[in-house]
Amino acid sequence: MKLSKWGAEVFRETGAISRFTGLFFREVFSPRYEFKEFFKQCFLIGYKSLPLIGLTGFIMGLVLILQLRPTLLQYGVEAKLPAMVSLSIVREIGPVISALIFAGKIGSSIGAELGSMRVTEQIDSMEVSGTNPFKYLVVTRVLACTLMLPVLAVLSDAIGIYGSYIGFNIRSAMSPQLFIKQVFATLEFQDVIPAIVKTYFFGFAVGIVGCYKGYFSKNGTAGVGTAANSAVVLCSVLIFVIDLIIVQIADLLGYN
Amino acid sequence: MxxxxxxxxxxxxxxxxxxxxxxxxxxxxxxxxQNVFGSNIFIKARFKDISGLTTGNNVRFSGLQAGVVKSIKIINDTTIEVNLVINKSLQSFIQKNSTAAIANEGLMGNKVINIFPGTIPAPEIEDGDLIPTKIDVSTDAMLSTLNHTNSNAETISEDVKYIIKRLNNNNTLWQVLEDTSVAKSLKSSLTNFHKVSEEINTISLDLHHTIIEINKGEGIAGMLLTNKKSEEEMKSVLNHIAKVSENADRLSARLDSVTKVLQKDIATGPGPVHTLLTDTADVRKINNTLTNLEKGTLAFKEDMEALKQNFLFRKYFKNEEKKKRKEDAIK
Structure with a gap:
C-alpha cells in the first residue's frame, strides 16, 4: 500500500517536472525577454560560484595526482601522470564535481528563494501586478544555470590541471611547459567536446529542478527547507543519471 | 544601484x-x-598493411613531429593509401625519395609513421606527392616468428616426450643401468685394458729403442739397413745368389733331360731295368730266387749253430763273448 503510494508519487513528480520543462521551453522563446534579470542571475549564479568551484577543482587536481602517483610509480610510468590526470579531470571529474558543487550551492539557493517567494505569496502578487512570474523568475534562472555551468566547468578544469601541476611538483619536478605539452598531447577533441556538452545538461537539470521545487513549495516556512533540500538531492541524482546517459550516447557516436 | x-x-x-x-x-x-590550423601540405604513402594505424596518428620526420595521418583509404586488397598532413615548415627538408614506415611509439604506444630521409639528394616533396614506403620489423612480425619457433619447440618436446616414454617403458636399458655386475665386469675390462695398454706401451718403447738402434746402424738389421758398405756386399751376395740359381736352373734342366731318357729307357728300352720292372715272368723268377735265398740262409744259420757247438770252434766263440762283455762293462 505504502509502496504503491510512493510509486505513484514518483510518477506524479516526474510528470510534473516534465510539464514544468515544457512550460519553460514555451516561455523561453516567446517575448518579452527579461535580459536584465537574466544577467543579474548569471552574475549571481556564475560569477559568485567561481571561487567555490575553482577551489574544489584545484583540490581535486592536486589530490588526484597525489593519490595516483604511488600506483603509477609501481608500474614505472610516472611520466604518464599528467596525461592520466588531465584526461580524468577533463572527461569526468571536472564536469561532475563542478555540477555537484553547483547543485549544492545554486540548486538549494534557487529552491529556497523561490520557495520563500511562493510561501510569502510574492509570486501570486507578481501575477496580479501583470508580470509573468514564470518568465521573470524561472526562465532567467534556468537559462543562467544552463549557460553558466559550462563556463564554470571549463575554468574548473583549467584550475584543476593547474592544481595537478602543483601536486606533481610536490614530489617530482617538471617544467610547466612540458606539463602543459603532455596534457595537450593526450587530449583530443573527443575528450573535450562531450564533456562540455554534458555540462549544459547538468546546468539545465539543476536550474529546472531547483525552480520546480521552489515554485511549487507548500506547507509554509517548513516547506521552504524541504524544497531546498529535495532540490539538492534530486539535482545530484539527476546529474549522475544524465552523466550515465550522455557517456553512453557519446560512446555510441564514437566519441570514446 | x-x-x-x-x-x-x-x-x-x-x-x-x-x-x-x-x-x-x-x-x-x-x-x-592535429594540424587543423596553420599551413600544411598533403602527401600520400601506400602500404600493404597499416597494422592498426588510425587517423590522427603522428607522423615523424627523423623523430621530429611533422604532422598527422589525415585519412586512410583502401585502394585494393593489397594497397592502403594513407594521406599525411605535413607541416609546411618541414617541406624543404623532406625529399622526394624519403621513405615512410609504420612503427610503434614505445612498446605499447600508438602507431606512428616515421619518415626517413633519402640517402641520395633529391628535390623536396610537393603537395600531393606519393612517397615510397618500407616495411619495418613490426611487433606482429616478431610475434609471428615467435609463434613459428614455439610450434617447432612443441614438436621437439613431443618427440622428446615420446623418446623418454619409450626409454621408461624399455626394461633392458634400465636393467643395464641398474645391474651392478655389468659395472664390475666393465671395471675389470677396463683394468685389463689398462694392463694391455701398459704392455703396448712397453712394446712400443722397445720398438722405439730398436728403431733408434737401427737408425744408428747397430745390429744386423741396422747394418743391413744403414751401412753403405754392407749394402754393396749385399749386392754382390745377391748377384752370386742369382748366378747360383742360374746354374741350378741349368742343372735341373739337364737333370730333366736325363730323367726323360731314363723314363723312356725304363718304359721301352732293352735294358735290364725295363725287364725287371715290366716282365712278370722275371718277377716270379726273382721271387723264387728270394725264397731259395731265405731257405739257404736258414740252412746256413743251422750250419753255423752246429759249428758253434763243434769242439773245434767252441773256444773261439767263447773268447768273442768275453770280449763283448768287457766292452759293455767299460761303457
Missing part, C-alpha cells in the same frame, strides 16, 4: 570571457597538434 549593476556585469563578462578563452585556447592546442 545602477553603477553597481554595471560593475557586476563587467565581472560577469570577465568571467564568461575567461571561460571562453580557456576553452578556445584548449581547442586550439588540441587542434594545433
Amino acid at each position: 545602477k553603477k553597481n549593476e554595471n560593475y557586476n556585469n563587467i565581472k560577469l563578462g570577465i568571467f564568461v570571457l575567461a571561460g571562453m578563452i580557456t576553452l578556445i585556447l584548449s581547442f586550439y592546442m588540441i587542434g594545433a597538434k
Whole structure:
C-alpha cells in the first residue's frame, strides 16, 4: 500500500517536472525577454560560484595526482601522470564535481528563494501586478544555470590541471611547459567536446529542478527547507543519471 | 544601484570571457597538434598493411613531429593509401625519395609513421606527392616468428616426450643401468685394458729403442739397413745368389733331360731295368730266387749253430763273448 503510494508519487513528480520543462521551453522563446534579470542571475549564479568551484577543482587536481602517483610509480610510468590526470579531470571529474558543487550551492539557493517567494505569496502578487512570474523568475534562472555551468566547468578544469601541476611538483619536478605539452598531447577533441556538452545538461537539470521545487513549495516556512533540500538531492541524482546517459550516447557516436 | 549593476556585469563578462578563452585556447592546442590550423601540405604513402594505424596518428620526420595521418583509404586488397598532413615548415627538408614506415611509439604506444630521409639528394616533396614506403620489423612480425619457433619447440618436446616414454617403458636399458655386475665386469675390462695398454706401451718403447738402434746402424738389421758398405756386399751376395740359381736352373734342366731318357729307357728300352720292372715272368723268377735265398740262409744259420757247438770252434766263440762283455762293462 505504502509502496504503491510512493510509486505513484514518483510518477506524479516526474510528470510534473516534465510539464514544468515544457512550460519553460514555451516561455523561453516567446517575448518579452527579461535580459536584465537574466544577467543579474548569471552574475549571481556564475560569477559568485567561481571561487567555490575553482577551489574544489584545484583540490581535486592536486589530490588526484597525489593519490595516483604511488600506483603509477609501481608500474614505472610516472611520466604518464599528467596525461592520466588531465584526461580524468577533463572527461569526468571536472564536469561532475563542478555540477555537484553547483547543485549544492545554486540548486538549494534557487529552491529556497523561490520557495520563500511562493510561501510569502510574492509570486501570486507578481501575477496580479501583470508580470509573468514564470518568465521573470524561472526562465532567467534556468537559462543562467544552463549557460553558466559550462563556463564554470571549463575554468574548473583549467584550475584543476593547474592544481595537478602543483601536486606533481610536490614530489617530482617538471617544467610547466612540458606539463602543459603532455596534457595537450593526450587530449583530443573527443575528450573535450562531450564533456562540455554534458555540462549544459547538468546546468539545465539543476536550474529546472531547483525552480520546480521552489515554485511549487507548500506547507509554509517548513516547506521552504524541504524544497531546498529535495532540490539538492534530486539535482545530484539527476546529474549522475544524465552523466550515465550522455557517456553512453557519446560512446555510441564514437566519441570514446 | 545602477553603477553597481554595471560593475557586476563587467565581472560577469570577465568571467564568461575567461571561460571562453580557456576553452578556445584548449581547442586550439588540441587542434594545433592535429594540424587543423596553420599551413600544411598533403602527401600520400601506400602500404600493404597499416597494422592498426588510425587517423590522427603522428607522423615523424627523423623523430621530429611533422604532422598527422589525415585519412586512410583502401585502394585494393593489397594497397592502403594513407594521406599525411605535413607541416609546411618541414617541406624543404623532406625529399622526394624519403621513405615512410609504420612503427610503434614505445612498446605499447600508438602507431606512428616515421619518415626517413633519402640517402641520395633529391628535390623536396610537393603537395600531393606519393612517397615510397618500407616495411619495418613490426611487433606482429616478431610475434609471428615467435609463434613459428614455439610450434617447432612443441614438436621437439613431443618427440622428446615420446623418446623418454619409450626409454621408461624399455626394461633392458634400465636393467643395464641398474645391474651392478655389468659395472664390475666393465671395471675389470677396463683394468685389463689398462694392463694391455701398459704392455703396448712397453712394446712400443722397445720398438722405439730398436728403431733408434737401427737408425744408428747397430745390429744386423741396422747394418743391413744403414751401412753403405754392407749394402754393396749385399749386392754382390745377391748377384752370386742369382748366378747360383742360374746354374741350378741349368742343372735341373739337364737333370730333366736325363730323367726323360731314363723314363723312356725304363718304359721301352732293352735294358735290364725295363725287364725287371715290366716282365712278370722275371718277377716270379726273382721271387723264387728270394725264397731259395731265405731257405739257404736258414740252412746256413743251422750250419753255423752246429759249428758253434763243434769242439773245434767252441773256444773261439767263447773268447768273442768275453770280449763283448768287457766292452759293455767299460761303457
